[in-house]
Amino acid sequence: MIGAILFGSFLVLLLLGVPVAFALGVAACCALVAMGGFGELSIVPSVFTASVSSETLLAIPFFILAGVIMEYAGISRRLVDFAQACVGRRKHGLAIVVVVAAFFFSAISGSGPATVAAIGSILIPALIRQGYRPRHATSLLATAGSMGIIVPPSVAFIIFAVVVSDYEGVSIVRLFVAGIVPGILLAVALMIASLFLPRTTAEQPVAVGGGAASGGASESEVGDADEDRPRGGVTEQPDEPHRPAMKRLAATFGGAIPGLLVPLIILGGIYGGIVTPTESAVVAAAYALLVGLFVYREIAVRQLYRILVTAAAQSAVVMLIVGAASVFAYVVTANQIAETVSDLLLGLTGSPVLIVLLAVIVLLVVGAFIDAVSALYLFVPIIAPVLLEAGVDVTTIGVMMVVNLALGLVTPPVGVNLFVAAGIAKVPLLEVVKGIRPFFFAGLAVVLLVAYVPALSNWLPDLLGF
Amino acid sequence: QPDGPVYTWDMTVTVGESSTWYQAAERFADTLERESGGRMQLRVFTGEQLSAGDPAAGVEQLMNGDKDFSYNSTIIYAGIDPRFGAINAPFLYKDYDEADRALHGGAVPAYEKLTSEIGITMLGFGESGFRQLTNNMRPVEQPSDLAGIKTRIPGIGMFTDFFRDLGANPTTMNFSEVFTALQQGTIEGQENPMDVISSSGLAEVQQYLTIWNYVYDPLVLGMNQELFESLSPEDRKIVQDAAADANAFQIKTNRGLEQEQIAEQSELMETSELSDAQIERFRRAVGPLYEQYEEVWGPEMVRAVSPER
Amino acid sequence: MQRSTVDRVLTTVENVLAAAPFAVVAVVAFVNVVSRYFLNASLAFTSELTVSLAVWMVMMGAVIALREGGHLGFSALHEAARGPVRGVMTVLITAAIVAFFVVLLFFGIDLAALQAWSGRSTPSIGLPQWLFTAALPVGAVLGVYRAVQAGRAGFRRSTVEALPSEEADR
Ligand code: NA
Ligand code: NA
Numbered sequence: 009m010i011g012a013i014l015f016g017s018f019l020v021l022l023l024l025g026v027p028v029a030f031a032l033g034v035a036a037c038c039a040l041v042a043m044g045g046f047g048e049l050s051i052v053p054s055v056f057t058a059s060v061s062s063e064t065l066l067a068i069p070f071f072i073l074a075g076v077i078m079e080y081a082g083i084s085r086r087l088v089d090f091a092q093a094c095v096g097r098r099k100h101g102l103a104i105v106v107v108v109a110a111f112f113f114s115a116i117s118g119s120g121p122a123t124v125a126a127i128g129s130i131l132i133p134a135l136i137r138q139g140y141r142p143r144h145a146t147s148l149l150a151t152a153g154s155m156g157i158i159v160p161p162s163v164a165f166i167i168f169a170v171v172v173s174d175y176e177g178v179s180i181v182r183l184f185v186a187g188i189v190p191g192i193l194l195a196v197a198l199m200i201a202s203l204f205l206p207r208t209t210a211e212q213p214v215a216v217g218g219g220a221a222s223g224g225a226s227e228s229e230v231g232d233a234d235e236d237r238p239r240g241g242v243t244e245q246p247d248e249p250h251r252p253a254m255k256r257l258a259a260t261f262g263g264a265i266p267g268l269l270v271p272l273i274i275l276g277g278i279y280g281g282i283v284t285p286t287e288s289a290v291v292a293a294a295y296a297l298l299v300g301l302f303v304y305r306e307i308a309v310r311q312l313y314r315i316l317v318t319a320a321a322q323s324a325v326v327m328l329i330v331g332a333a334s335v336f337a338y339v340v341t342a343n344q345i346a347e348t349v350s351d352l353l354l355g356l357t358g359s360p361v362l363i364v365l366l367a368v369i370v371l372l373v374v375g376a377f378i379d380a381v382s383a384l385y386l387f388v389p390i391i392a393p394v395l396l397e398a399g400v401d402v403t404t405i406g407v408m409m410v411v412n413l414a415l416g417l418v419t420p421p422v423g424v425n426l427f428v429a430a431g432i433a434k435v436p437l438l439e440v441v442k443g444i445r446p447f448f449f450a451g452l453a454v455v456l457l458v459a460y461v462p463a464l465s466n467w468l469p470d471l472l473g474f
Numbered sequence: 475q476p477d478g479p480v481y482t483w484d485m486t487v488t489v490g491e492s493s494t495w496y497q498a499a500e501r502f503a504d505t506l507e508r509e510s511g512g513r514m515q516l517r518v519f520t521g522e523q524l525s526a527g528d529p530a531a532g533v534e535q536l537m538n539g540d541k542d543f544s545y546n547s548t549i550i551y552a553g554i555d556p557r558f559g560a561i562n563a564p565f566l567y568k569d570y571d572e573a574d575r576a577l578h579g580g581a582v583p584a585y586e587k588l589t590s591e592i593g594i595t596m597l598g599f600g601e602s603g604f605r606q607l608t609n610n611m612r613p614v615e616q617p618s619d620l621a622g623i624k625t626r627i628p629g630i631g632m633f634t635d636f637f638r639d640l641g642a643n644p645t646t647m648n649f650s651e652v653f654t655a656l657q658q659g660t661i662e663g664q665e666n667p668m669d670v671i672s673s674s675g676l677a678e679v680q681q682y683l684t685i686w687n688y689v690y691d692p693l694v695l696g697m698n699q700e701l702f703e704s705l706s707p708e709d710r711k712i713v714q715d716a717a718a719d720a721n722a723f724q725i726k727t728n729r730g731l732e733q734e735q736i737a738e739q740s741e742l743m744e745t746s747e748l749s750d751a752q753i754e755r756f757r758r759a760v761g762p763l764y765e766q767y768e769e770v771w772g773p774e775m776v777r778a779v780s781p782e783r
Numbered sequence: 784m785q786r787s788t789v790d791r792v793l794t795t796v797e798n799v800l801a802a803a804p805f806a807v808v809a810v811v812a813f814v815n816v817v818s819r820y821f822l823n824a825s826l827a828f829t830s831e832l833t834v835s836l837a838v839w840m841v842m843m844g845a846v847i848a849l850r851e852g853g854h855l856g857f858s859a860l861h862e863a864a865r866g867p868v869r870g871v872m873t874v875l876i877t878a879a880i881v882a883f884f885v886v887l888l889f890f891g892i893d894l895a896a897l898q899a900w901s902g903r904s905t906p907s908i909g910l911p912q913w914l915f916t917a918a919l920p921v922g923a924v925l926g927v928y929r930a931v932q933a934g935r936a937g938f939r940r941s942t943v944e945a946l947p948s949e950e951a952d953r
Pocket of ligand 2: 418419
């Protein structure tokens with residue numbers, strides 16, 4: 009009964025258009041009142057505060073801050089320049105370069121949309137120029153960007169580790185390492201899918217995108233002066249047929265070196281035992297700030313305020329979901345709803361193969377409508393115990409759920425990567441949705457592989473001893 | 475008496491289902507149900523699940539009646555009122571005999587008074603046991619051995635000051651990251667009761683174990699005070715008796731287990747069981763700290779927890 | 784769009800109350816890493832300060848995101864609706880957001896009062912806990928203001944237009 013009120017009101021509020029965080033919070037409040045009157049609501053602030061004041065989850069604002077600073081510092085732009093130089097005027101294999109570039113960006117940011125925003129504005133037009141249909145170019149970028157939450161660092165893995173700890177502990181570092189092989193698999197699957205895309209041979213002149221790529225920064229009201237914004241997403245680099253490609257490659261490589269070092273700092277710092285995952289994000293932010301202030305000199309001290317406000321707002325969007333979802337999860341726990349649903353699922357079938365398939369389907373549907381953070385809070389308590397019972401290890405469960413929900417970033421009706429890619433490519437959303445099919449199936453293949461082959465997740469962390 | 479008010483209560487414990495805390499809570503639930511003829515139902519939640527994993531928020535929920543019962547360490551209560559930390563003073567008791575005598579001597583009533591001031595009825599003590607030290611640098615047998623060791627501690631002022639005074643490099647960290655951090659070398663040591671050291675498999679990533687009984691860590695079995703006072707005298711008795719039984723069971727199980735765990739872990743780590751003389755050197759080294767904290771704990775609490783030597 | 788003085792002042796208040804804790808948290812966390820390695824002395828109090836200040840950052844950041852249409856949601860039906868149906872939906876969405884803030888406001892004051900009364904302070908530095916819990920009611924009041932403001936504008940920014948704060952879906 010309480011479960012019906014909880015999930016029912018959530019669904020109604022969500023469909024109405026209430027932002028996910030508030031839909032979660034209000035649904036939880038409705039259920040609390042049904043449980044024991046308005047007095048029950050007194051747990052809301054204590055659970056909300058306790059959940060957002062978590063040392064582990066502080067990694068989220070720090071990784072977001074690092075991303076915003078890299079944007080302002082010009083690190084992201086120089087990496088894109090370098091990627092573009094790699095692409096050059098290559099006739100073949102551009103799609104492959106795009107996927108590699110997305111993989112690299114995924115290794116410096118924990119976010120899908122940030123990856124799409126960073127590289128989409130230059131690479132989508134480049135793909136279209138090489139004869140790919142706009143719908144395919146845009147949806148390839150959107151899907152490649154979902155590697156952002158699979159390849160470490162990943163906010164999704166941090167959330168999974170926190171939520172699943174009620175059932176079985178797993179370290180964030182192990183999950184991070186476990187995401188590497190599936191990330192590579194997704195990259196390969198996307199490359200394969202892109203080989204089958206139809207292409208026209210004629211080159212289409214397309215203007216290279218401008219400011220739309222500035223991704224992270226909020227466009228309004230954060231600060232006052234325009235010059236406080238990071239410079240437009242992409243340096244205008246018209247192709248000069250006479251300029252030796254190697255020379256440009258060398259020139260852009262030099263500029264990109266500080267950016268290329270970021271994954272080393274984050275992952276090397278964590279795996280080398282110098283810092284915790286949370287601290288690695290702080291160190292990355294400090295490093296980017298130093299580069300922006302003293303190496304590239306693109307950040308002025310007065311911009312720090314705007315950077316902080318932007319990062320705080322972006323972090324809060326995630327953390328508000330964390331807080332509200334925790335109140336929601338309180339209702340689920342206090343009424344032992346997850347156990348009921350889990351028992352129900354286990355009663356349906358004892359076959360691990362079918363249970364895993366069921367989990368994949370549920371997460372595909374859930375991922376279509378809500379973001380990865382909410383989905384993890386809502387469904388880890390239901391799915392993880394069932395899969396553990398079925399004999400699946402916790403690392404595989406984590407990777408499977410995250411890859412599954414990463415696919416949700418590009419499934420309509422709510423797919424943030426799709427929105428971002430469509431926005432910067434100026435391609436109608438419906439058109440992009442039409443192009444998503446080959447990449448969706450490539451991603452689905454990876455989800456199934458990861459779900460049914462535990463070695464894909466466990467091999468690397470076991471090898472490295474995490 | 476099968477007729478009478480029917481209750482469904484919630485209780486939380488900080489740690490997981492394999493712990494003696496949880497076993498005792500379950501036993502408490504069974505006794506309540508049996509003795510009340512099924513009128514008292516108790517649901518037990520592990521891992522502070524009702525307060526998003528945060529034990530201090532959990533105690534607050536107990537204070538204002540959002541929750542009915544909990545097992546929480548006095549270390550957590552000390553975050554709400556520092557006087558609760560008196561019994562966690564470093565090297566206060568050298569063994570369980572001493573601790574027991576102090577508890578029966580005057581500590582229990584003193585803590586009952588403290589909890590009642592914040593809206594909680596204390597139904598006796600369980601225990602997490604003595605806290606021990608593990609590290610990767612060297613055997614720790616005298617104060618100077620701690621020098622520079624990056625040690626993970628609970629985020630409480632007294633622990634910070636203690637380790638800093640001894641020359642270690644104390645740091646706080648979420649426990650879920652401790653194993654990996656020890657393995658990676660992000661931290662080099664940690665301290666916890668034997669049960670945590672054993673059940674987290676820390677021996678895989680730690681070389682040295684020091685049995686030094688440096689902090690006695692009791693658990694308050696707390697009940698929301700308003701709820702307790704709303705019960706009939708008969709029901710109060712049922713609750714109190716069941717609590718006493720659960721606490722006795724918990725302490726007995728914990729102590730039995732601890733001996734096994736020390737024996738077992740000594741095989742896996744190079745273990746130093748400190749002699750009375752060695753402990754005395756540590757006690758002297760933190761003497762000034764003790765005096766500084768006497769003010770925080772207050773003379774009344776210091777007297778109440780002091781061992782009868 | 785003409786913005787009132789009140790609005791501009793509130794914007795500044797929101798921005799400062801989000802940025803200042805964030806700055807403190809980031810600096811303190813960084814200094815802690817550096818001091819653990821180079822000075823061989825961790826600032827053990829850092830985690831309680833960073834973790835406690837996070838509440839201010841989250842509440843004020845959430846208000847800013849509301850102001851700028853940055854919160855994530857399923858807006859397809861709302862966008863497709865026309866006329867009075869859309870109007871009713873807009874009112875209901877606003878009401879839901881306001882409702883959650885009202886709960887945080889009233890019960891947040893309750894919790895802060897309990898903490899002030901019991902004297903709960905952060906375990907290492909001993910700062911009063913209610914200073915951090917106060918972020919809930921303060922944020923909630925500002926949140927109600929921004930929610931009503933967004934509601935009157937009809938939540939015109941759709942999800943697509945609200946790209947800027949799109950880090951959410953990670
Ligand atoms: Na990533
Ligand atoms: Na989706």
